[in-house]
Structure formats: C-alpha cells, structure tokens
Amino acid sequence: MTGLQIVFIAVGVITFAAAVMVVVSRNLVHAALWLILALAGVAVLFVILEAGFLAIVQVAVYIDAIAILIIVTVMLTRHAMRDDEPQLNKTWIWSALAAILLFGGLLFLFNQVPDLVAQAAPLVETDDTYLEILGKSLVDVDRFVIPFEVASVLLLAAMIGAIVVARPPSSSSQEGGQE
Amino acid sequence: MHEPWIFIAFLLPIGFILPAVTILFNRLLAPRRPNKIKDSTYECGIETVGETWVQLKGQYYIFGLIFLIFDIEAVFLFPWAVAYDKLQLYMVLEGVLFILILAGGLLYAWRRGALEWV
C-alpha cells in the first residue's frame, strides 16, 4: 500500500504547488492554467479515494467547462488590468496572516481529534453498482429527488441570469471594433 | 476499485510523452538558425498591426456558459441513465422533467437571440 501513499504525496504536493501558483502568478492566463493543474490533481485524489465517477465529473465540469469559461473571461477582460500592475491589494499581508492562522488552527484541531479513522473499510460490493444506487437515489422520492429537481431549477436560473447579465447592451455602438 | 484506473494512469502520460519525444527528435535533427524575421508573427507577410490581445466578443462566453450548464446536466443524468432499468415510470418522468426544465433554458437563450452567431 505504500505505492498508493507515494502517489498521494506526489499528487498532493503538485496540487498544493499549483494552488499556490494560482494565487501568486501575475499573468492571469498562467494562473488559470495552474488552476487546471490543481483541479486535475484533485481529480486524481478522487480516483485514489475510489470515487471514479466524481473524478471524471471533476474533469468534465471543472477542467473542460469552468476552466475554459475562466480563460474566456480573462481574455474578454484582459484590457482592464495589465500584468505589471500590483496584483495584490494593500492589505495582503493581513490576508496572508489570516490564511496562515486558519491553517494553524485547523492543524491544531486535527491534532485534537484522537485517531479519526486510520483505515477505510473496503467498499461493499452489492448487486447494484454504486452508480446505479446513486442514480436511483437521485430520483427516489424518499431520498434526493428534491435536490435533484432544485438543481435543475438552479441551473436554469444560472443560465438565464448569466445570459441576461453577460449579453451586450442592445446598443452595440460602445462595443465597436470587437471581434 | 483502483485497478481499472491504473491503465489510464499509464496511458495518459504515455500519450503525452510520445509526442514530446517525437518533437524532441525533431529539435535534435532539424537545423536551428533563428533570426528576427523568421521568429516574427506570421500574418501572410504583412507587418503586424496593433497588439496581439485583440478584444474578443462576448458571444464566446455564452457558448461556454451553455456548454457548462449542459455538462452539469449530464453529471446528473448519467447516473439516472445507468440506473434506468431499475427505475419505475415516475422516476423516469422525474428525469424527463429535469431535462425539460433545462430545455426551457435553451428555449430562453434561443428567444433572446443568444444562440445567433453575430
């Protein structure tokens, strides 16, 4: 099992480093690419946690859709802020302190909890695969049908809202020279 | 449970390294005499005008957005489709309702003209 631990440490270090690069790179396109690396690292962690479906969903939703959307936005708004301007605000030192304090506090907390669960029980194999159970419980009246339908309404609202907000104003004169 | 993923964990890096090695070979074999004109931006022989970062139009955002929404929809619907055989009719209809609500969003985008290529 040590092989898995080595993989975990490698992926964890890459994910963390990529996350750090996201917040420190000056070039926003680079930040977005680092974000993609961090997200891919999280997907590998999901595979290690035997949640293959979630890993693929992580790739499909975050890397393929959200990251691309972020890059598109960066390109659309690129003229607003140059890379050589200061990228951090004046109180960044306090923010860094807050983040470090929070991390220290969380570490302290983990230390307080005695021996969470060292060993994960092997996944129980049933007649239905876990995807079937997942699919069934999503539309089961006794389980998650309300979140399921509410999620669709949420997505509908997000789609309509984003289209309304992001559509250029009908007088396209101020947008002249766009491609 | 990890087992099916080991092959993918090998194949993806290999798919990345094979072209890398090929390009590396190319770099080793090919001549390298860079000069300023050769390295300049290629625009069919015309001098480059203005900066590279041209303003893109917001339409690209709309397409990305609709793709994102349908991607998430797929995340909910694929488990539903996998469990399809074991669902009762009303459960199937709940999935259909889910699709129809999102189809409403598509219809809205259509009516607003957000799907036109301008």
Add this chain to the structure above:
Amino acid sequence: MIPLTWYLILSAAVFCVGLFGVLARRNAVAILMGIELMLNAVNINLVAFWRYLSSEVISGQVFVIIVFAVAAAEAAVGLALIISIYRRKRTISADDINLMKW
C-alpha cells in the same frame, strides 16, 4: 492505506491558499479562481469523509455532486457579472468596484 488526516491537511492547505487568493488578489477573476480552489478543498474533504466514515451510504457523493452544480452556477453568474462590470466601468479590479460599499 492513506490516513484520513493526510486528506484533511491537504484540503486545509488548499483551502487556506484559496482564501488568501480571495482576500488578497485585486483582479475579480483571480478572486473567483480562489473561490474555485476553496470549493475544491471542500470537495476533497467531503469525498474523503464519505470514503472513510460512511462509504455504505451514497449521501456523500450526492453532496459533492450538488457542490459541483452550485460551483458551476456560481462560476457562470460570477463571470457574467465580471464581464458586465468590465463593459460598464472598464475595470475588473475589486478595489474599484466599491459603489455599494458605503
């Protein structure tokens, strides 16, 4: 086997990095990226807890999927807002978007 604590530490670290990004970056898009990092840290935690503490029930996975949906909606609307602000005010610096501050 990997101890659960490792996941918790990694997730806490990523969360704090994301928090720093949200608090300290000036660019609104960078702030959104920080939020995505934080959401991902939360997801690591949710999946790890599902796997280690309650792998016999599916609720943990459903939780994560709902987080995905919320993250997608948040990114969609948040980025649309940024584009809209850029159109109207020609800025995406969070310092300058302060009309509602006072």
Add this chain to the structure above:
Amino acid sequence: MGDPFSLIANWLLDLLVGFGLELEFTKVLLKFLGAGLMGTVAMLLMLFTIWLERKIVARIQDRLGPNRVGPYGIFQTVADLLKLLTKEVLVPSGADRFVFIIAPMLVVMSVVGLWAVVPFAPTLFGTDVNVGVLYLVSIGSIGTLGIMMAGLSSNNKFALLGAFRTVAMMLSYAVPMILALLVPTMLAGSMGLVDIVEAQSSMWFVVLAPVTTLIFFISSIAEVGRAPFDLLEADSEIVAGFHIEYSGLSFGMFFVAEFLHAFTISALTATLFFGGWQGPGAEAYPILGFIYFLIKTGLVYFVVIWFRGTFPRIRIDQLNTLNWKLLVPLGLAAVVFTAVIDKWAAEQDLSRVLMHLAGNALLVVLTLFALRAYARSARKKEEAIRSELMKPSHVSGAGD
C-alpha cells in the same frame, strides 16, 4: 485457439512471474506495457490511415493521390514524416514558450487517452472503467484546452481568433454529443463500453436509436474539426487557424491528433451503436470479434472520408444554427423519447424494437415539419428583403 490476446497476456505473465517477479507488480507492469503498446500502435497507425484517407479522397475527386513512394504510394506518409522531422521547430518571438510547446502534446494525449476504454475484442481492451462514456466526453474535451493553449501562447491575433472559434465550435458540438451518449447508456444500463457492447448482442443500438446515432456521428465529426466542419482551419481560404505559428513536428502533432481522432470516432461509433466486436462466433473466437470490429470501424471511417470528399464546407452561422437549433433540441427530444418509450414498452409488454423505431420515425417526421416551417419563414424573410431592395424608390435613392 481463437483467443490470442489473453493467451499472449497469460504467457507473458507466467514468464515474468517465472523470473521471480511478484504477481501484483507483474500485473501492473503488464498494464504499463499494454499502455505503451497501445500508444505506439495508435501513433503508428496514422502512417497508414493518412495514406488511406488521401488515397480515397483522391479517388472520390477523380485524382490518383499519392503514388510515388512504394507500391500505391503507401510509404508517402513515412516520407512526409521524415521531411517534417528535418524542419526547424520555430517558437515565435513573444510566445509563451512553455505553453506553446506543450499544447500539441496535450491535444495528442486527449486523443490517445480515448483508446483506453475502447473494447477491440471480447478479451482485448485497455480497461473496463465503469464510467467509460463520461470518460470519453471529459478526456476528449481536454483537446479543447490544448487548442486554446496553442492559440493563447502563439502571440498571433489570428491564432488567437482561430483558437477561440474552434473552441466555441467544439464546446457547442460537445452538447449534442453528451446528449447522444445518454441513449446508449440508458439502453445498456451501464456507462462501461464493454457492457454497452455486450448489451448489443441481441440488437445493435443503431436499430433502436437511429436518430441518436446520426446525432452522435455528426457531432463527433464536428468535434474532430473534419470537413464539412473544417471552416475554422480551412487551408484553402484562411491561413490555418490556431496552429498558424506551429512548424515541423509540433504542427505534425496537431495533424496526427486530427487524423487519429477521426479514426477514433469511427471506432467509437462502431462500438456504441454498431455492436463493436459483436458478430457471429465472436464470443467463442475473440480474434473473429477483433476482425468484425476492424471491419465496422473501417466502414464508418470510410463514411467519414466520404463526407470529407463530397460535402462542401458549411458557413459559420450555418454551423451554429445546425448545432443549437437542430442537433441539441433533437438530442433532448431523442433522450426523452427513448426514456419514456422504453419504460412504457416494457410495462405494456410491447415489442421494444418496433416501439423504438416508431418513436424515431415520429421524431424524424416532427423534425421535417419543423425544418419546413423554418425554411418557409427564412424564405419569407429573404423575399421581404429582396422586394425591399428592388423597390424603384430605393434604386433611385441610391443614385442620388
């Protein structure tokens, strides 16, 4: 005797374990070797399919095609490869070097990665992961990312615009593809491609869902960026799109990725809708299944080339309209129809095949009516504009 694949694998396993290697480690090692073999075969296969494609397109267009290097010009691609190998790899000034260099590798990776889940024969497949279909969608879309990186890093505004247009098109056409993939998942009750092929033992899904097959086929051709959807890199009209600044084998990798992707979508169409390796005697003799798979893939690939040879390029607004106003609504309708009909037919104890065919026929008829209405309104609009232009006052007004 008919199963050389597991025979070879078992023989290798026994051999390596005989050398004193640990069993678990040997299994992982074999997977690694398998992955390496698959990647290499995928890349080398291109030498053949590029030749094949050029030859067939040439015949369609009444030309000879490559005929100099080797018999029937079969080594033409090798010669092209050697030529590209001696071309200087340029990195334009002002380019984002690292991103620029890794972009083509990412594109190739996303295509080679697709092969992991394709079942070539009953006993020959990379891996049977239980989320195979979603894997296809998500790994295939990584290519989009590579294209975007290529455009962003080139420091060329035309590369940037080309990349963004390509990305917009690929994102758009991924939507009907996802919807089309829902149908085989539903019919097979599994996302694993091995299970999907096995579920087609009695009936191919193309019979149950012809409309979905067509949607999947069209949207995956668009995903590859093949003719008639190659307007974003139409080499005879605009420069090259996102790979304008690439030279040597860096460019060659985009080329390889495109051709490999075209072959891969043929294999996927054959797997998902045409029964994959299914055929008489395939269960007993896996080698026969592999041959069936190759024949089906070859036929679908021929249709892809045929499309390329015959259809004219479509315009960008037509591309957009075709996707959002035809394929996506049709895909949604097909999913709903399939879901309701299959359940209903099971409850009423009706013939599954007949009900599905009837549902698809209804869908086609409805689509045709919608298309007629759309064409009429479009014609009316055009006539209104034309009569507006033909008015005498307008003509004289222009002369003033």
